[in-house]
Amino acid sequence: MGKLVFVLLAALALSAGPAAAQAPPAGRSPNPAGVLLANLFNNYWDDRARLFPLLAMAQGDNRYNDRLPNDQTRAFRQQQQRLYRRYLNDLLNIDRARLSAEDKLSYDIFQYDMRTRLDGLRLDLWMLPFAQFNSVPSVLGVLGGGSSAQPFRTVRDYDNWLARVGRFPVWADSAIANFRLGMKAAVVLPRVLVLRTVPQLQAFVTSDATKSPFYGPVARFPADFSAADKARLTVAYQEAIQTDLVPTYRKLADFLQTEYLPQARTSTGFSDVPGGADMYRYQVRLMTTTDxxxxxxxxxxxxxxxxxxxxxxxxxxxxxxxxxxxxxxxxxxxxxxxxxxxxxxxxxxxxxxxxxxxxxxxxxxxxxxxxxxxxxxxxxxxxxxxxxxxxxxxxxxxxxxxxxxxxxxxxxxxxxxxxxxxxxxxxxxxxxxxxxxxxxxxxxxxxxxxxxxxxxxxxxxxxxxxxxxxxxxxxxxxxxxxxxxxxxxxxxxxxxxxxxxxxxxxxxxxxxxxxxxxxxxxxxxxxxxxxxxxxLPGQALAYKVGAMKIQELRARYEKQLGDKFDERAFHDEILAGGSMPLAVLERRMDAWAVRQR
Structure with missing residues (x-):
């Protein structure tokens, strides 16, 4: 799955369940603040897997592969708010001063993450459910082909997918409802994006189930499947394509073509919609991780x-x-x-x-x-x-x-x-x-x-x-x-x-x-x-802003360290900490440079 096809599936690999907090070395007493922090992180990760099962699956956690949450509802947004507020409050109740240096880094990243997510939920971005990028309909097309993140190795895997796509019609109805609320509030997509999105949806409309991208798993049954399972699943997949998928894609395409397109904007950017300036500033902050x-x-x-x-x-x-x-x-x-x-x-x-x-x-x-x-x-x-x-x-x-x-x-x-x-x-x-x-x-x-x-x-x-x-x-x-x-x-x-x-x-x-x-x-x-x-307003800013920060840090340390600067050590240190906001990265790398001296 491409990073532009579905941003939520850009991350990977969950365990099958919540991990236990790491035990301290023998003979040492655990740091109570560190244990609290580890438990908080583990519990959050498990709660998030249930809330975002597509993301969990892409991260290797297949417990919820039969689910497709209706993330287009107000109730779902409220559920997210409760989750982020609860974990932010729990985090702030932990004494940061008592944490190790690495735990302080994790504390800062997590705090940034929770606050940023809560800020986004205050905006009306939900009135724009999808366009030609970052689209659940497109993601399902990739997953349903059988060669992406959704596993198709066991009979249960096949049944999980049937259950997941069975929820797609309800998701689509809610997305259409949000589009309509956006129309009333004048928070609508530019016309050119609607014209790009409609053909994507129409590409999934076919009268022959065997020609559908969603038929791929049936065409490639594992060799150990019994004849009875193959026969049952073949019929079930044909029915799912004909009764759940094709009609839903047709409904979405027809809605956008006939009802939404006439009210879509002839203008372009976020500044042309009510509240758009705030939405765009948020997107810039989200994508660049800077102010x-x-x-x-x-x-x-x-x-x-x-x-x-x-x-x-x-x-x-x-x-x-x-x-x-x-x-x-x-x-x-x-x-x-x-x-x-x-x-x-x-x-x-x-x-x-x-x-x-x-x-x-x-x-x-x-x-x-x-x-x-x-x-x-x-x-x-x-x-x-x-x-x-x-x-x-x-x-x-x-x-x-x-x-x-x-x-x-x-x-x-x-x-x-x-x-x-x-x-x-x-x-x-x-x-x-x-x-x-x-x-x-x-x-x-x-x-x-x-x-x-x-x-x-x-x-x-x-x-x-x-x-x-x-x-x-x-x-x-x-x-x-x-x-x-x-x-x-x-x-x-x-x-x-x-x-x-x-x-x-x-x-x-x-x-x-x-x-x-x-x-x-x-x-x-x-x-x-x-x-x-x-x-994807603001997303394209991330590249140059991030690269210039890394180049700035490298030039700084080459000057500070002289002959002691080691390119391999510099690269290894950047990659060892994983993805993080740029300000946190700078603090981490400054500390690394001090150690090199």
Missing amino acids: RSPDAIYQTGLAEVKRIRTELEALKKRVGFRGPLPAFFTYLNSNPRFTPYQSPDEVLNAFRAIQNKIAPNLAKAFSRGPRAAFEIRQTEAFRAATAPPEYSRGTPDGTRPGIFYVPILDATKFNVTQGMESIFLHEAIPGHHYQLSLQQENTSLPKFRRFASYPAFSEGWALYCESLGPELGLFKDPYQRIGALGDEMHRALRLVVDIGLNAKGMTREQAIDYLMANEPISEPEATAEVERYLA
Whole structure:
């Protein structure tokens, strides 16, 4: 499952039940405050698994695989509020001063998490149930195919899925009710997003159950299933597709097409809806884990665009192109030499060649790598049109590997100058695969940290990893270096365009033009990017904000430590603590630097 398909499934690996608090070493008395904190974390993790069973499943806890909670109801939101308030109050009753240094770090992260979640529940974001990203309907399509997080290994697994999708019609009715309340309050999606979402839903509508993506598990029954179980489940899955799934997807698509679309906004960003400014400021804080204002981040974006554009101009001259930068972008997008592939397998094999190229050099930058297996796969056809290249982490028990998904709509148009090497460093190795796998493999962390995902940390780390290309044996081809600079430019442009759209009155058309003027991107690609910023406001800010913080910390410690600075130790320390808010990361790394001296 891609991180943009369903944000809640970005974290992984729960145990089958609440863990016991760790016992102190023999001969030592337990720290009462530490024991209280460990018990609080364990209890919270178990309560959250029951409240968010899809998230629990993605984290390896399969106890609730038959459930699909109706998270579109007021009662569910109130349940969340009670949970977060109770655990925040319990946390504040623990004496932080009596905790160990590592427990203090966990205390601070947990407090930040509870307060941030409560702040989000005060806003009317629930009036926008889904769009083309972060969509439960899309997630079910991925899960139901049989090759993702939802297990299909036993008869019970198959029955669990039937029970789960049996709850989808009620979820959809509640989502439609929330859309309607949003219509009354003028809190509605932009029209362009509705037009993108309807075809996604219609793709699941079929009169032949065997042609449905949800028929995949039936087509791949485990060999040890009895004939009777296969026959029963085949009939049950056909009925579920025909009576629960297809009618629900049709109902959602028809509602959005006929009732919602006429009232959707012709404007773009959050600033155009009641309460939208507060919603957007919250999204910026949530995604960057900082209190920086949108305007300050916008100014950073403008400065970074100017800097990177200067580097692109220099590379353009190096490869002998004499025209202006926009003409160079057109050349990169149109010259047949840059689209050499004839099949999806050729594209996937090109990425596998990149993996082989960096493999011998990883030890220069990291003292250890993850145990988790890794695969490169083509993105499923039903979501490839709107999906970016993306990583889906595996499970700690190895039953599912980490997967780098590559959307390939037409292999003959797959352009090698679009940063293939930098994309691999970011989405795969050592970017998301190293960070997410090492984090969940670190059993010394409390579970809420082992499986946490703060976008500015995770995406910032992955973007930082793109800068490691030269020492890992990449970017020797100047056009791959141009692609890498294009990727960095893309993240800088996001600071300008995301904020411009959602807080400064920039139109969709102006945003598309701005992207195309500053990076080698086609109009359809620029359009898809802009619509992503409308569907996931603030998310695109996380990359550059996080990467610049990591680069700032590295430069600081290189200056402070001189010859004592060890790149591998720096990377290992960042990854050892797992994902966390940037301010907490800075305190942790400053303490590390002191120890190095």
